[in-house]
Amino acid sequence: MVPVLLVLLLAVILFGFGFAVKVLWWLALIVFVIWLLGFLVRGTSATGGRGRWYRW
Incomplete structure (x- = not known):
């Protein structure tokens, strides 16, 4: 049961x-x-002239 949960957890993490x-x-x-x-x-x-469009 624990290995199945670990695989499902890994799949969820990788999907996310x-x-x-x-x-x-x-x-x-x-x-x-x-x-x-x-x-x-x-x-x-x-x-x-051409002005800057940003405000840095």
């Missing part, structure tokens, strides 16, 4: 890890697309 990694990949892809779009839609500054 795989799901978390997949979610993180999608999140990274979304952030990357937003970052790229920021360069395309940034406005011009008062001096006529």
